[in-house]
Amino acid sequence: MHEMSLTEGILRILETEAERQRFSTVKTVWLDLGVLSHAEPEAMAFCFDAVMKGTLAEGARLEIIRTPGAGWCMACAREIAVGSRFDPCPACGGFQIQITDGEQMRVRELEVA
C-alpha cells in the first residue's frame, strides 16, 4: 500500500526531529496533505496507527489538513485553482493544465512531550 511507505517516511521524520529537539513522545501530528496527492486520508490514518505502534508516536493523534490544489493553464497562461486532477480549466474549459500545487505531503506541526 502506497500510504504505508508514506507513513514510514513520517516516522523517520519524527525520529529525526526527536533527536534534534530532544523529545521522547509525540502526541499529535498535523499533516498537510494536498487534495491532488495520491494518498487517501482514511488510509493514511489507518497506516499511521499501525506504523506508530511500538514507536515514540504510539497512540499519537493524526490531524490531516487538506491543502488546496493549483495549476497553470497553458491556454490561458495563468494560474488557476484545481479541485481534482481531472477538472478542466475554470476559465477556458481546457485540459492543458500543469499542476503546480496540491500534490505534496508535509509534516506541519508536532505536539510532543
Ligand SMILES: [Zn+2]
Ligand atoms: Zn484556461
